[in-house]
Amino acid sequence: MEKFDVIIVGGGPAGLSAAISAARAGMKTVVIERGDFPGTKNVMGGVLYTKATEEIVPEFWKEAPLERPVIEQRYGILSGDELVSATYRDPAWAEPPYNAHTVLRVKFDRWLAEQAVKEGVMIIPETVVEDLLYHNDKVVGVRTGRPEGDLGAEVVILAEGANNFIAQKAGLAPKLTPDRVAVAVKEIIALPQEKIEDRFCLEPGQGATIELFGDSTAGMLGTAFVYTNKDSLSLGLGVMLSQLTASKLTPNDLLERLKAHPYIKRLIQGGETKEYLAHLLPEGGYKAIPKLYRQGVMVVGDTAMFVNGLHREGSNLAMISGKIAGEVAAQAIKSGDTSEQAMSVYATRVSDTFVVQDLYNYRNINGFFENNPHFLKVYPEIVADSMRMFFTADGVPKRERLKQIMNNAFAKRSKGSILKDLFGAWRALK
């Protein structure tokens, strides 16, 4: 049985970041990836955050295959054909140090894997890890789907993505449930660069992102998004599986419904769909974080539920958790102690970062929306009604109009309920 210091299960941002940090610390490191190469099985929206990526590969933007730096973020609520939105734009975000870029993961992950190889990481593609190998209680390697495919390791890092097969088998994570995952679908829609820049009001090369709530997901807990790539748009949406199951709608129904919305229709007009993708998002939040370690094992990225859906952050949480796990693995191996206690340093360190702190901060948010489904149905209507009334110039004096706006809101949701909702939302976010 060939032996390594560190084996990493899965070649996404979390796994590759773990590999790079372990290899830099002198560890003999291998990444086992089930695709043809890292990237071919990987999907995200996808926004890549500069700060976290730079911690793995300094000045990555000089070489990495990125799509566009994001200079504008729009958040909107759809209600029927109406749209209410808020936009933040800063052209400074088109220059270093940037804030975020759009990326296509097949290209980006492949590049990140090449950086790992430069650091001495070995990558074994086209290989599925089936289970961990144990000696008594200690994990001592992995069993792969290849003949004579056992590989030994001092430490195994699980970066297997949302489908946490191995973490479950190892007793670290419970079974996934429909209220803890979202189903996401996306299309890559080809458009000429010039069209993209005109439609989104961008200088050549600049990018924009749009997130849409409310009717964009038929009132289900979820978001729709449009991101600009170099010569395509990423258009998609994600909804909680529990709500999709109750809706009887298919993910593709939802996507087609979104594409037919007057606002979206105009953005994608004339575009040609190049690919249709699907992915599971771990949206269980803080309360669903699995046990992050045991003797000889650590759990990172999506497998650890490190996704902040409200802020559409995931790849950054993945990379930072991976980096820390790689460092902790190296430190433990060098000191000859890969016990449960030594691995617990990872949980402590990751809890000291925004990764766990942000999830803790929003720990009540999923439950809040699940228990208050009207939030995503009534409020988009109230907001759109209010804005329409506010902007309509029809001779009604403004003081009278303001009264009408309030009365309309209270007719759709009573004063008491609105107060209760506001208090509930404040408590959930507190």
Place this chain on the structure above:
Amino acid sequence: MKLDDKLYLVRFNTDKLNHIKILNNDVCLRCETKPCTFICPAHVYDWDEEENRIAVGYEGCLECGTCRVGCPYENIKWEYPRGGFGVSWKNG
């Protein structure tokens, strides 16, 4: 755009081995809503009226894992295809 036309755009390296198994057909008979037939983004699962069972088109599986979590009776044994097989994204 029809789902079939979209799936036509996806690149697959189809394995001859099926990576999806319905564990017990009787359970599906009792399942009222049959969520697998609509929650799957690729419509891999279809109720076969003649055979009275779920027909599985594993070749079109996009490997998201939704079915495994969404089956209310945990009656779908969904695993990854063998290494190198299955979906191979062009963009990701």
